[in-house]
Amino acid sequence: MKQVGFIGIGVMGKGMIANLLQKGHRVYAYDASAEALRWAKEQGAQVVHSPAELGPGAQIVFSSLPGPEIVEEVMLGENGLFATLAPDSMVFDTSTIDPATAQKLYAEAKQRGFHFFDCPVSGGPAGAKGGTLTIMVGGDSELLPAAMPYLQAIGRDIVHIGDAGSGQVAKLCHNAVVASITAALGEALLVARKAGVDPQKVASVIESGSAHNRVLSIFGPNILYGTYSETIFSLAHMHKDLKLYEHTARKQQVPSFVGSTVFQLYEAAMAQGKGGWDSSAVCTVIEQLGQDSIAR
Template sequence: MKKIGVLGAGAMGRGMIKNLIESGYEVYVYDPSSKAQEISKNMGADVLNSPREVGAVVEILLASLPTSQAVKDSICGENGALQSLKEQSIICDMSTTAVSTEKELYALCKEKEIGYLDCPVSGGPMGAENATMSIMVGGDKEIFDKSKEVFNIIGGNIFYLGKSGSGQTIKICHNMVLAVTTISLVESFITAVKAGVNPKTLADVFKVSVAKSGTLDVFGDNLVNGTYEKTIFALSHMHKDANLYMGLADELKTPSPVSSVVYQLFNAAINKGLGSKDQTAVAEVLEEMSDFRIAFNQ
């Protein structure tokens, strides 16, 4: 039986673990959360005490973690996986992190003759559960080819994008488009509902017109009903990703006037304590500014 490690058994990691076990892999997991540990054990995974312990028993390692620092600590920290992984092993970082972090870890792994891919995903927890995620991969083509079997088990649309950092670059740009689209939808919904249009009617029209979008398909119900507490993608994660985009745009000296305003609105939402709610809760900032609620007037 093939052995694989997973660092992070949260909303995304759980789906990956399930699909790998169902495909016949022996899965070793590290997550500091006792709840995540219990869920992983119930699925049939072996839960170990550190990334270092996981690295000692696997040849391929997936990381699904919330921040760049968490990825660095889990891979090259004192109890990180690099302390025990053997040469020719492969690390696949499925997290959304800074491009600079991925390039740094790629170079470090290269020195140790360990393959490293940045391969962030899109599709949310449901995509992870159903193995329909899009996976955006950057790194050496040879390492990608060796990892494709795993990617095909946990994802549906697999893209090899080129050199290290390419996967994260596209994912960060993707999520900024999601953030911008969310704000655009919020503005248009407030305007239309203020004018007397039912928000569900507006959503139904948009979904079959040029203004249709994946953002509306996935997050539309929360926007229409004001159910921002039903978290599909946490606002804190969107804020983090928007911040990553702004850092990359600044590094590349890319003018980003629209993204700058959108980032400030998500920043305001964080300051209002909305981080644990769905990313559509950014609507509360604009609803307060306009003294009007989208869902209240249905």
């Protein structure tokens, strides 16, 4: 077992760190938050005080961070990880960022003699805690056999998507579909409510019919009961992912009629200060426009 570094001890990071420790890895953890570092130490991880401190001892490093700017800063900035990593080390970035940043970091790593993989994940905090995440991998496929024991410590379904940046493309497309289905569910269930039909019965029909989807299974209770403050995946994070998706769609010259409309709904929810709520709170914007609520 090699020493494993971990950068970013948030909701997702905590679950992944716990699983790495459970699998017997010696984990060195970094976060800007003193409280997060205390948590890691209590779990049995060794704590460090900058990304650069991880490099000399850890040949395997995971990161789980909020967005592309902070990922680039942590890797390439002052006291950044890339300044101290040993040759042939592997970096697995599980953050959701834009493909271009992932490709830049891949190229920088290759030039310095180590390996960078964009490894965005799906499954939320429950998947991180249970070690059942779906991991979308972009990077050199020939290195995956050596990487698998570490990826399997945090995830169940590990899919090599393609070259550097392709994992991020897959994740952004995935989340754009999730966000679109969430908004569509809010709209349809509000139509049912205003037409005098019980939204829970309509949800039951969707669950058993050809419109069946996991979004309803995961986020449906929040939509049906109006419990949007019970955050499964924050609205701010979904808003960020949709923004990156929209940028990617424009770069590829693909019309984004559905995605751009859904993004505007998330923009409205963010403007209303709902970034800390669950991503399904986008339905409150539809409820306001429709002058009714799905829950009773």
